[in-house]
Amino acid sequence: MSARQIRNIVILTGAGISAESGLGTFRDRGGIWEKFDWQKLATPEAFTADPESVHAFYNARRENLLAAQPNDAHRALAALELLWQAEERGQFLLVTQNIDDLHARGGSNEVLHMHGELLKSRCNHCGHLFEHEHAITPNTPCPACGRSGGLRPHVVWFGEMPLGLDTIYEALGACDLFVAIGTSGTVYPAAGFVTEAKAAGAWTVELSLQPGEVSTLFDERHYGPATKLVPEWAERV
Structure with a gap:
C-alpha cells in the first residue's frame, strides 16, 4: 500500500x-505471569482479599518503570x-x-x-483519578476525600472491561x-x-x-x- x-x-x-x-512481558515464556499468580495479584477479588500484596506487586512494577527509558x-x-x-x-x-x-x-x-496506566491511581471511595508515582499501601489516604483503604492502581485487572x-x-x-x-x-x-x-x-x-x-x-x-x-x-x- x-x-x-x-x-x-x-x-x-x-x-x-x-x-x-x-520491562518484562507478561505472557511470554519466563514472563511475569509465569513468576507470579495473576489470580492473587490482578483481580478485584485479589485486591479485596489481600490489598497489601497487590500493592507490593504494583509498587515494584512502578519502581521498574520509573527506572526504564x-x-x-x-x-x-x-x-x-x-x-x-x-x-x-x-x-x-x-x-x-x-x-x-x-x-x-x-x-x-x-x-x-x-x-490503564501504572503511574495513576484512583480511589474506590470517591472515584478520584490522579497522577501517582509513589508507593501505595492500604493506609495511604486519598488526596481528594482523605479516606484510606480505597486507593488502587489505575490498571484494568482480569475480569474488568x-x-x-x-x-x-x-x-x-x-x-x-x-x-x-x-x-x-x-x-x-x-x-x-x-x-x-x-x-x-x-x-x-x-x-x-x-x-x-x-x-x-x-x-x-x-x-x-x-x-x-x-x-x-x-x-x-
Whole structure:
C-alpha cells in the first residue's frame, strides 16, 4: 500500500515494544505471569482479599518503570504521529495494552491506554483519578476525600472491561492501515482488532519478535526486535 492510499492509521502495541527498555512481558515464556499468580495479584477479588500484596506487586512494577527509558521503537511511532499530524493526512490512533508511560516519554502526544496506566491511581471511595508515582499501601489516604483503604492502581485487572473500546472500534471501522506491534494476540478484545480492521478494508501488518496467536490473519508480517522493525517500518510508511 502506498502512502497516498493511507489516511487513517490504528496502531496497537503490546508488551513486546517495551521489552527492550527492560520491562518484562507478561505472557511470554519466563514472563511475569509465569513468576507470579495473576489470580492473587490482578483481580478485584485479589485486591479485596489481600490489598497489601497487590500493592507490593504494583509498587515494584512502578519502581521498574520509573527506572526504564523509551527505546527507538517508541520514538519511531512518535515521529510518525508528528508527521501525520503536521501533514494532516488523516486520523492517527495509537492504542496500547501496556500500562507503562514509555510512549508518552518517547514523544507520542496522544495514547489510548486500554489497560490503564501504572503511574495513576484512583480511589474506590470517591472515584478520584490522579497522577501517582509513589508507593501505595492500604493506609495511604486519598488526596481528594482523605479516606484510606480505597486507593488502587489505575490498571484494568482480569475480569474488568478495557478502556476506550468505543473510540477504538470507531477508529478500526474507518482505518486504512492497522498495525499490531509486540503483542501476542492471545488477549481479547485486542486480539480481535485485526478482524475488525480487515472487515473495514484495511491493510494489516504484524511486527513482533515471533508470530502471535492470530498471525495468519495479517496481510503482512515481520519478525524481529521492535527497535529494529518499527523504525524500518515507520520509515517506509
